Amino acid sequence: MARLTTSLQQKRLPLVTRRELLLLLSASSVMASLVLIFFWVPTEINQGVVQRIMYLHVPVALASLAIFGLLFVTSAVYLWKRSQRWDALSYAAAEVGVLALTLTIVTGAIWAKPTWNAWWTWEPMLTTLLILWLMGVAYLALRAYSPPGERGARSAAVLGVLAGLTAPFVYFSVELWGNLSHPEKVIGPGRSADSEIGASIGLTLMVSMLSFALFFAALMVHRYKLRRSEDDVDALHLFNMQRRGSRP
Amino acid sequence: MSGFFRPMAAILWKDLLLELRTRDVVASLFIFALLVVVIFNFALDPAPELVAVTAPGIVWVAFAFSGMLGLNRGFVMEKEQGTMDGLLLSPAGREAIYVGKLLASFLFMVLMEIMIYPVFAALFNLPFFLPSFIAISLASTLGFAAVGTVFSATAVNTRSRDIMLPLLLMPVTVPVFLGAVKVTGNALAGEGWAASASWFQLVAIFDILFLVVAAFLFEYVLEE
Numbered sequence: 001m002a003r004l005t006t007s008l009q010q011k012r013l014p015l016v017t018r019r020e021l022l023l024l025l026s027a028s029s030v031m032a033s034l035v036l037i038f039f040w041v042p043t044e045i046n047q048g049v050v051q052r053i054m055y056l057h058v059p060v061a062l063a064s065l066a067i068f069g070l071l072f073v074t075s076a077v078y079l080w081k082r083s084q085r086w087d088a089l090s091y092a093a094a095e096v097g098v099l100a101l102t103l104t105i106v107t108g109a110i111w112a113k114p115t116w117n118a119w120w121t122w123e124p125m126l127t128t129l130l131i132l133w134l135m136g137v138a139y140l141a142l143r144a145y146s147p148p149g150e151r152g153a154r155s156a157a158v159l160g161v162l163a164g165l166t167a168p169f170v171y172f173s174v175e176l177w178g179n180l181s182h183p184e185k186v187i188g189p190g191r192s193a194d195s196e197i198g199a200s201i202g203l204t205l206m207v208s209m210l211s212f213a214l215f216f217a218a219l220m221v222h223r224y225k226l227r228r229s230e231d232d233v234d235a236l237h238l239f240n241m242q243r244r245g246s247r248p
Numbered sequence: 249m250s251g252f253f254r255p256m257a258a259i260l261w262k263d264l265l266l267e268l269r270t271r272d273v274v275a276s277l278f279i280f281a282l283l284v285v286v287i288f289n290f291a292l293d294p295a296p297e298l299v300a301v302t303a304p305g306i307v308w309v310a311f312a313f314s315g316m317l318g319l320n321r322g323f324v325m326e327k328e329q330g331t332m333d334g335l336l337l338s339p340a341g342r343e344a345i346y347v348g349k350l351l352a353s354f355l356f357m358v359l360m361e362i363m364i365y366p367v368f369a370a371l372f373n374l375p376f377f378l379p380s381f382i383a384i385s386l387a388s389t390l391g392f393a394a395v396g397t398v399f400s401a402t403a404v405n406t407r408s409r410d411i412m413l414p415l416l417l418m419p420v421t422v423p424v425f426l427g428a429v430k431v432t433g434n435a436l437a438g439e440g441w442a443a444s445a446s447w448f449q450l451v452a453i454f455d456i457l458f459l460v461v462a463a464f465l466f467e468y469v470l471e472e
Binding site: 079131134135137138141142145146147151152154155157158159161162163165166169170172173174176177 | 457
């Protein structure tokens with residue numbers, strides 16, 4: 001409550017807030033990497049034009065894994081510290097993580113169809129990502145179906161920890177499950193004989209990774225702030241209800 | 249030590265006694281699992297030479313879905329009768345409540361499995377006694393119940409709790425499920441223990457890790 005009143009008292013607003021600056025920066029760097037991807041980098045010789053989706057797919061996939069890792073850590077820290085900030089961060093991670101993972105799976109499928117002649121294979125990495133996606137959706141469903149407040153936050157954090165612990169087991173068990181054709185690892189596009197082309201592919205991938213890291217960081221910050229405001233509104237609502245209840 | 253074992257045994261005994269008097273859970277689990285087996289028979293129409301390939305999947309889908317119903321009962325019952333508060337107010341530690349509820353669910357699931365497998369084996373003309381199948385059934389059911397007890401205590405506090413439990417439990421127990429299906433397949437194919445060794449390792453590590461972590465996390469789910 002105290003935090004809310006102080007933030008309301010702050011009258012002077014800067015021209016561009018730090019959050020807007022981050023969004024602006026990430027938007028322009030994503031634009032820059034799109035220019036690199038579609039106009040500058042030469043077409044990879046083995047896979048053709050479709051290989052260009054790798055410059056989106058790989059950064060988004062790495063971002064989604066990083067965000068799910070963050071969800072695991074923030075869930076554990078929330079259970080330890082019990083501060084609503086960590087819960088808001090977990091929630092933001094779950095939502096942005098599911099978004100990033102959806103993009104990863106869709107861009108991967110678009111690449112896979114012409115390359116492997118199938119939208120999907122039950123390869124360990126793909127299967128693990130799908131199970132992670134299901135766990136992320138379960139997290140959001142649990143939040144949606146829990147009453148607002150600490151109890152829902154705690155159960156969701158427990159799910160976050162258990163899901164994080166099970167992820168490596170899923171990967172190893174699907175690998176052990178075997179009897180599937182292991183496609184070649186797609187991280188890092190095949191180096192062409194020409195070293196200059198190899199370097200430009202590497203540079204494009206690097207710029208794209210940086211810009212998508214910025215983009216998802218901006219999304220995380222926005223979602224986190226929004227979640228904090230939602231928590232404040234919930235607290236105000238509860239406060240009003242209690243006051244009305246005591247003095248009818 | 250009596251601070252843990254006495255309350256744990258009391259909670260387990262309470263659930264068993266309730267079951268002995270009503271025979272609700274095990275009977276309904278058995279009928280449900282039988283229904284799954286029958287439906288799968290029609291859905292897959294396994295020819296005799298295909299049975300060994302499809303049987304592990306059928307039997308584990310039956311075990312998992314039926315077991316999930318049993319796990320759901322465990323806390324829904326406490327909630328509906330209002331005995332959850334009594335459990336929480338009792339001097340029993342949270343770990344004791346966890347292990348007591350876990351063992352009750354585990355025993356109900358194992359009982360259901362013991363009842364359904366002979367029927368299944370008779371229906372599909374499979375061997376009745378397979379040592380490695382029995383071992384993996386016990387290990388997988390333990391892992392399933394270890395995670396399931398936490399999630400069923402979670403799901404009971406949500407709206408639409410019946411759909412919540414499978415949503416939470418299925419993805420997290422994928423490794424156990426895969427191990428169970430694979431070892432059962434090896435057992436039915438007549439292979440020895442060596443073929444399934446790494447699966448036993450995986451399921452055993454899963455069991456130990458999740459028993460410890462879940463016992464520790466359980467109190468966060470219960471707390472008011």
